[in-house]
Amino acid sequence: MTARRWLPHPLLSLTLLLVWLLLVNDISVGHWLLGALLGWLIPLLTQVFWINPPRIRKPLKLCLFFLRVLGDIVIANLQVAKLILGPSARLRPAFVEIPMLLEDELALTMLASIISLTPGTVSADLSDDRKILLVHSLDVDDEAALVEQIKHRYEAPLLEVFACSPT
Amino acid sequence: MHSWIEALVALFLLLGSLFALVGAIGLYRLPDFFMRLHGPTKSTTLGVGGMVIASLIYFGSRGDGISLHELLITLFLFITAPVSAHMLAKAALQQKLRLSDKTRGRPWEQ
Amino acid sequence: MLAYVIPLCLAIMGLALVLTLARLIKGPDMPDRILALDTLYINAIALLVLFGIWLGSDLYFEAALLIAVMGFIGTVAVAKYLLRGDIIE
Numbered sequence: 075m076t077a078r079r080w081l082p083h084p085l086l087s088l089t090l091l092l093v094w095l096l097l098v099n100d101i102s103v104g105h106w107l108l109g110a111l112l113g114w115l116i117p118l119l120t121q122v123f124w125i126n127p128p129r130i131r132k133p134l135k136l137c138l139f140f141l142r143v144l145g146d147i148v149i150a151n152l153q154v155a156k157l158i159l160g161p162s163a164r165l166r167p168a169f170v171e172i173p174m175l176l177e178d179e180l181a182l183t184m185l186a187s188i189i190s191l192t193p194g195t196v197s198a199d200l201s202d203d204r205k206i207l208l209v210h211s212l213d214v215d216d217e218a219a220l221v222e223q224i225k226h227r228y229e230a231p232l233l234e235v236f237a238c239s240p241t
Numbered sequence: 242m243h244s245w246i247e248a249l250v251a252l253f254l255l256l257g258s259l260f261a262l263v264g265a266i267g268l269y270r271l272p273d274f275f276m277r278l279h280g281p282t283k284s285t286t287l288g289v290g291g292m293v294i295a296s297l298i299y300f301g302s303r304g305d306g307i308s309l310h311e312l313l314i315t316l317f318l319f320i321t322a323p324v325s326a327h328m329l330a331k332a333a334l335q336q337k338l339r340l341s342d343k344t345r346g347r348p349w350e351q
Numbered sequence: 352m353l354a355y356v357i358p359l360c361l362a363i364m365g366l367a368l369v370l371t372l373a374r375l376i377k378g379p380d381m382p383d384r385i386l387a388l389d390t391l392y393i394n395a396i397a398l399l400v401l402f403g404i405w406l407g408s409d410l411y412f413e414a415a416l417l418i419a420v421m422g423f424i425g426t427v428a429v430a431k432y433l434l435r436g437d438i439i440e
Contacts, residue, residue, distance in 0.1 A: 099310040151260060151287045158267035158280055167276050168345040190323035191286070196278050197323070198330035210275045210330065217345075244352070251356040254401065258363040261397055265367035268374050268390055274382055277374075281390040289393060292400040299404050311412060314396060314419055321423040325389055328430035333382040335434055 082121050085130075087113035125179055132235050139231045143188055146227075150192045157194065157213050168214045169198070172207045172221050175229060181236045188228050195224070246302045250295045257291025260284045273341040274333050282326040290315050357405045364398050385429050392422030 081087060087110075094109035095101055117124070130136060157165060176182050186197040186207065194212040201208070214220050267280025293311045301307045371394065375387035396415045403411035431437075 155263045187323035258360040262367045265370040269370040285393045289397045325426040332433040
């Protein structure tokens with residue numbers, strides 16, 4: 075348990091180190107050391123404020139998922155550009171409610187962000203019991219198909235990656 | 242500098258600024274707030290993304306070492322854009338803004 | 352080629368800024384105005400990066416990053432003010 079006490083969030087430390095190296099734009103030994111020091115000290119000092127992150131079961135799968143999302147973002151932008159430049163009388167906006175299976179805070183945040191960044195949808199609100207996500211879509215043909223697509227394409231991989239224990 | 246690198250930089254710059262323009266057009270001409278929300282959150286973010294990639298290629302090709310620190314801007318925008326969009330959407334829902342008549346489905350009352 | 356493309360891009364970005372500004376003035380509601388301000392700062396980042404390439408200088412990166420951070424905080428603070436009538440509870 076001592077390792078856990080002295081290095082509470084290994085992933086956060088690694089991210090801080092990387093961000094520091096990018097920020098100073100210099101990969102000399104001194105900056106590696108300074109970055110490592112920052113990556114160690116900041117999580118230690120701010121330990122109290124962090125929520126417990128969920129366990130990542132399949133890191134590789136998460137990386138692949140992010141790459142796919144990045145591709146989707148580019149495609150989404152082309153679609154939205156087409157919708158915006160086309161005649162706006164043809165748009166069929168709608169509010170859609172999507173029931174959520176995810177329960178973890180971080181995973182939910184990720185899903186909501188991904189929904190905001192991908193095809194014609196913006197996540198607008200989360201119900202108080204965190205069971206339903208309200209999504210606004212710019213041009214929707216069939217609500218059920220949209221719900222199915224989001225659940226299948228984005229929620230299922232996240233469920234698989236994070237070991238979400240149903241509480 | 243090779244001419245094809247220059248062409249690549251020019252391509253990304255044009256793509257980025259066109260995306261930003263599309264976002265601004267969307268903000269200007271779509272009929273209601275929730276539809277206007279779509280333009281800036283997506284297109285503008287990718288617009289900055291295109292500029293940053295062009296900048297990466299340009300400064301990388303000048304020969305004084307590769308520099309990746311522009312990526313931080315894109316990373317930061319990709320994390321923050323959905324958050325601010327979500328905050329704005331919540332504020333708009335609470336203020337009960339007028340929706341376009343064609344909008345199907347109604348937001349709930351909480 | 353870049354000598355022609357960069358001024359063209361500056362012009363396109365300028366047009367985008369003018370459209371956003373029109374929305375900022377027109378409103379009609381508060382969230383619309385905040386959204387326009389949000390778009391303005393993101394476009395300003397793009398403009399700064401473009402300007403950095405034009406002058407061939409690395410210095411503008413820091414300014415762009417700072418605008419990104421401050422702009423986000425600003426948007427969230429104003430949105431929160433609309434939502435709750437208070438920023439820090």
